[in-house]
Amino acid sequence: MSSAHSPSSGQNATAASGSGVSSPTFSPLYQQIKRLILQGLQSNEWRPGELIPSEMELAARFGVSQGTVRKAIDELAAENLVVRRQGKGTFVASHLEARSQFRFLRLKPDVGEAHYPDNTIIEARRVRAPADVARQLEIKTGDSIIFMLRMQSFDGAPTILEELWLPSAIFKGLSVERMLAYKGPMYALLETEFGTQMLRATESIRAVAADERSASLLKVPVHSPLLSVQRVSYTYGDKAVEVRRSFYVTNDHYYHNELS
Amino acid sequence: MSSAHSPSSGQNATAASGSGVSSPTFSPLYQQIKRLILQGLQSNEWRPGELIPSEMELAARFGVSQGTVRKAIDELAAENLVVRRQGKGTFVASHLEARSQFRFLRLKPDVGEAHYPDNTIIEARRVRAPADVARQLEIKTGDSIIFMLRMQSFDGAPTILEELWLPSAIFKGLSVERMLAYKGPMYALLETEFGTQMLRATESIRAVAADERSASLLKVPVHSPLLSVQRVSYTYGDKAVEVRRSFYVTNDHYYHNELS
DNA sequence: CAGTGGTCTAGACCACGCT
DNA sequence: GCGTGGTCTAGACCACTGC
Numbered sequence: 001m002s003s004a005h006s007p008s009s010g011q012n013a014t015a016a017s018g019s020g021v022s023s024p025t026f027s028p029l030y031q032q033i034k035r036l037i038l039q040g041l042q043s044n045e046w047r048p049g050e051l052i053p054s055e056m057e058l059a060a061r062f063g064v065s066q067g068t069v070r071k072a073i074d075e076l077a078a079e080n081l082v083v084r085r086q087g088k089g090t091f092v093a094s095h096l097e098a099r100s101q102f103r104f105l106r107l108k109p110d111v112g113e114a115h116y117p118d119n120t121i122i123e124a125r126r127v128r129a130p131a132d133v134a135r136q137l138e139i140k141t142g143d144s145i146i147f148m149l150r151m152q153s154f155d156g157a158p159t160i161l162e163e164l165w166l167p168s169a170i171f172k173g174l175s176v177e178r179m180l181a182y183k184g185p186m187y188a189l190l191e192t193e194f195g196t197q198m199l200r201a202t203e204s205i206r207a208v209a210a211d212e213r214s215a216s217l218l219k220v221p222v223h224s225p226l227l228s229v230q231r232v233s234y235t236y237g238d239k240a241v242e243v244r245r246s247f248y249v250t251n252d253h254y255y256h257n258e259l260s
Numbered sequence: 261m262s263s264a265h266s267p268s269s270g271q272n273a274t275a276a277s278g279s280g281v282s283s284p285t286f287s288p289l290y291q292q293i294k295r296l297i298l299q300g301l302q303s304n305e306w307r308p309g310e311l312i313p314s315e316m317e318l319a320a321r322f323g324v325s326q327g328t329v330r331k332a333i334d335e336l337a338a339e340n341l342v343v344r345r346q347g348k349g350t351f352v353a354s355h356l357e358a359r360s361q362f363r364f365l366r367l368k369p370d371v372g373e374a375h376y377p378d379n380t381i382i383e384a385r386r387v388r389a390p391a392d393v394a395r396q397l398e399i400k401t402g403d404s405i406i407f408m409l410r411m412q413s414f415d416g417a418p419t420i421l422e423e424l425w426l427p428s429a430i431f432k433g434l435s436v437e438r439m440l441a442y443k444g445p446m447y448a449l450l451e452t453e454f455g456t457q458m459l460r461a462t463e464s465i466r467a468v469a470a471d472e473r474s475a476s477l478l479k480v481p482v483h484s485p486l487l488s489v490q491r492v493s494y495t496y497g498d499k500a501v502e503v504r505r506s507f508y509v510t511n512d513h514y515y516h517n518e519l520s
Numbered sequence: 521c522a523g524t525g526g527t528c529t530a531g532a533c534c535a536c537g538c539t
Numbered sequence: 540g541c542g543t544g545g546t547c548t549a550g551a552c553c554a555c556t557g558c
Contacts, residue, residue: 028527054543065529070544078338080520086544087536104519200520206510207467207485225467225485231519250466257517259364259491260340260460288546314524325548330525346525347555527553534546 033062034072041081041092042236044195048094052082055090081199095187095197104187104201104233107248108256109154116185117152117160122217124148124179126168133165136232137240144168148179151217158218159253164244170196187233196241201233205255210247218249227255293322294332301341301352302496304455308354312342315350341459355447355457364447364461364493367508368516369414376445377412377419382477384408384439386428393425396492397500404428408439411477418478419513424504430456447493456501461493465515470507478509487515 037058039045046052055073059066073090076082080103083091093100101116108114127147134141145165152160164186166174171194182189187198208228215222227248235241248255297318299305306312315333319326333350336342340363343351353360361376368374387407394401405425412420424446426434431454442449447458468488475482487508495501508515 030527056543067530068528071527073544084544085537087538087542089543106519200518203517203519205465205487205515205517207487207508208510209485223483225469227465227467227487248467250468255465257463257465258460259366259463290546316524327549328547331546333525344525345556347523347557349524521558522556523558524556525554527551529551530549532546532548534544536543536545538542539540 029064030068030071030075033058033064033069034075036062037072037076038081038236041076046092047195048092048191048197049096050092051089052092079199093197095185095191101185104198106255106257107160107250107253110252110254115154117154118156119183120151120153121180122149122151124150124176126176129165129167133243136243137165137167139167139169146171146174146176146179154253157249157252159249160246161214161218162244162246164242166190166242170194170241190241196235198233198242199235201231204230206230208247214247218247220249220251224249226250229255289324290328290331290335293318293324293329294335296322297332297336298341298496301336306352307455308352308451308457309356310352311349312352339459353457355445355451361445364458366515366517367420367513370512370514375414377414378416379443380411380413381440382409382411384410384436386436389425389427393503396503397425397427399427399429406431406434406436406439414513417509417512419509420506421474421478422504422506424502426450426502430454430501450501456495458493458502459495461491464490466490468507474507478507480509484509486510489515 037052040052052058053061055066055069058069058073062069073082073084077084077090080093080100083093085091095101095103102114105114105116125147126144128142129137129139129145131141133145134143137145139145145167148162148164148166150162150164151158152162168174171190174193178193179189190196190198206228207225209223210218210220210226212222214220214226215224218224218226220226227250229244229246229248231242231244231246232240233242233244297312300312312318313321315326315329318329318333322329333342333344337344337350340353340360343353345351355361355363362374365374365376385407386404388402389397389399389405391401393405394403397405399405405427408422408424408426410422410424411418412422428434431450434453438453439449450456450458466488467485469483470478470480470486472482474480474486475484478484478486480486487510489504489506489508491502491504491506492500493502493504
């Protein structure tokens, strides 16, 4: 990086090529830097909650200006992958922190403050992936997965009935016993034990009628309307790592969404 | 803006004070610039779909560098208030454009492509604001508002039953006849006729049982589960301008949401 | 070709958090 | 006081659009 912008194309070629004659694949320098930092995150060079190197350090390491690193980090921060703190540095985002606790829990009480629900595990075992779950997880039907059925209650009122599936291949060594013993947020467990972070998710939301099992567990009449939320969560590289099917009782709570 | 950063504090003082001894109220220059551009948008100096002045022009007008204007516009673009187009300029966002058509319509079909539904107005008239609606619109109970009940169908299948309320005070001259005659997206009508743009909205989502009227209109059995979506829409200055209560039939459609 | 937004640099100073 | 991210500037060149 001697002067102006001319070396940029050199940098570009260096970082983007690798395989001779392939498609153009040009991208701005800061996007390449972003990708490099992303690799560091994905490879657990810096773990959740930890400090990543300062902008100056990264600029020196990658041979670009601080401004270019800054723009790369700006995007990572916008995607909630890192958190900037003035005077301290830039940290890898973590599900263990209080303020990211509710990022994936959109159910709010009609009155009072949101808080994390009590958690009762009804069932947890290793099963073979059903076809529909396998498809969403991009694994093969019949592959080993961990299945869990749990109930979440607010102030003693059963509110969320939740089935979830986790591919055994990703969470090697995750034991059913460990899951049965754990009471906190699932994403925190997966992050601390496996370094697998849920970064984003898509949800399909419907209204459905409670079947007998759901009704009995949630203590509502059969055929009561329930909010059905089907979620697929992704980690780095848009890799699907969890399927979750939840049924929310929305009598005293509502699913909150912001459109913009 | 002669040199370095020193004039910034002067600029700061100029733009942020006004009322003598009040609280610090300091803010970065680019935030002040953003606010100035926002005023131009709000005052319809540039209308939806129109080009705003170039970064260079704005920089000259406000006496700051292009980079500062750029950062201000970056934020406005991130909030979907303006759209940048390389080589052309920066445009005021508009609900009339194809790509912002589905920004507020989150219902997707299980199969096939999303498209805009057919629209049947069942009822439209001027009424006195009920207490709950008035509270959400931050107006007084009993104030005049326009009420509308409409049905939206996909491929002939009734899918969305929707009540909406618009304060008469904001949409002066909006006639019931005009609304009855109009078939397209409501937000486009309000934008073209009144220059009032919906910028963001909050939604409260629940599962409810169809009452007799809803069931009959939506052609589903009474007590069928329906997705209830209660929306409050806001324009510039976080001013509430619409309350909308919708009931979605989620048999062949689902409400799509992305978490990140 | 001129004009627009997009990228990149280098260097300055500010605000904050720690020690 | 020093190191961090945050703001601001000035100036260069690139990529795209339309005349």
